[in-house]
Amino acid sequence: MEIRVLRYFIAVANEESISAAAKQLHLSQPTLSRQLKDLEMELGTNLFIRGNRKISLTEEGKYLFKKAKEIVDLADKTEANLKDSKEMISGEVYIGAGETEAMHLIAKTLKVLIKDYPNIRFHLYSGNADDIKSKLDSGLLDFGVVIEPTDKQ
Structure with missing residues (x-):
């Protein structure tokens, strides 16, 4: 399975049209x-329900869509971090927060940081506590802010 093909799969799922x-x-x-058919053959399952005007995901396709987005995001993050110059403070910071006032405060703080550190790119992800914890555990977020209690393991 190639990242390039996963990008193709994500695009088709988002557009709902080949x-x-x-x-x-x-x-x-x-x-x-052909690339999508090869992916289905490689995985041994149908990923799409092909209609006349629209294409939708099967349950297996929905699962792959979620995982493919994580894989592609992680690959992009890794590539960006490797390309960053070692001479200056730069890089990518991935921040997750619950859908609360915390996100507003983070955005306000980042506005100041961006002025001081223009070579740092900040990516914000908004989700519930379980989503944030899952993305932290899989390395897709550098840090997360949640208000509600979450399992500390």
């Missing part, structure tokens, strides 16, 4: 269709 995704990805529709 043609629209092919256009977005600058690929021909037959090329994209």
